Structures are given as structure tokens and as C-alpha cells.
Amino acid sequence: MIIDRSALGQRIREVREARGVSQTAAAQALEVSQPTYSRIESGERPLAGDELVILADLFGVRAAAITGLPAVRERARFAARTDGSTAAMTTMREKLCAYVELDSYLTSQGVA
Numbered sequence: 341m342i343i344d345r346s347a348l349g350q351r352i353r354e355v356r357e358a359r360g361v362s363q364t365a366a367a368q369a370l371e372v373s374q375p376t377y378s379r380i381e382s383g384e385r386p387l388a389g390d391e392l393v394i395l396a397d398l399f400g401v402r403a404a405a406i407t408g409l410p411a412v413r414e415r416a417r418f419a420a421r422t423d424g425s426t427a428a429m430t431t432m433r434e435k436l437c438a439y440v441e442l443d444s445y446l447t448s449q450g451v452a
Contacts, residue, residue, distance in 0.1 A: 343407060343448045346383030351408050352395065353381045359399045369398045389446045396438075403441040407448075 356366055367377035370391050379385040387395075396403045 345386060348387060349381040349383040351406055355399050355401055355406055361398060369394050389442060392445055403445060407445045
């Protein structure tokens with residue numbers, strides 16, 4: 341499944357605005373110019389995987405909230421050993437879901 345860049349740009353703009361982040365601040369986080377960032381939101385420029393992670397962190401959301409890909413959280417099955425602390429398992433699950441979401445996005449863009 342290839343993500344439509346225009347639709348992705350629209351979702352990025354919606355999340356950015358909902359979080360009260362300016363285009364200038366987002367551009368600075370990505371270390372690109374504001375016009376280049378604007379091209380990402382308009383769908384003229386593809387979003388790189390590392391840029392997706394940076395924006396998700398900046399906006400305080402998961403990558404799936406930006407990409408619109410189905411949340412993997414409900415589909416993820418994993419097993420891990422822990423010292424019994426639920427905090428360690430929760431952290432591990434969050435990291436796993438973030439990696440799988442990023443992998444889904446990169447796969448959708450044809451990046452192996």
C-alpha cells in the first residue's frame with residue numbers, strides 16, 4: 341500500500357495545527373527551510389522515515405496518527421521476559437509499536 345503524498349501532507353498539517361506547532365517550528369525540527377516543509381505538507385516532497393519520527397515526537401503523537409496507517413497496537417503480538425514490573429513491559433510494548441509503525445510506513449513507501 342503506497343501512501344498518497346497529498347493525503348499524508350494534509351494529515352501532517354492537521355496534526356501540526358491541532359498541536360499548535362507552527363510550520364517554522366516544524367521546519368526547524370526537521371532542519372529544512374520553511375518552504376521545503378511547506379512542500380511536505382502540500383505533498384510535493386516525500387516525507388523521509390527519520391522525518392516522520394521527528395514530527396511524531398514534536399507533535400507528541402504516534403507515527404500512525406500522522407501516516408493514517410492502521411494502528412498496529414491492536415495487531416501486535418509479542419512476548420518478552422521482564423523482572424515482573426509492568427512498567428518495563430509497557431515501555432517495551434510502546435517501543436515495539438513505534439518501530440512496527442515506522443516499518444509499515446517505510447514499507448508503504450517502497451523502502452525495504
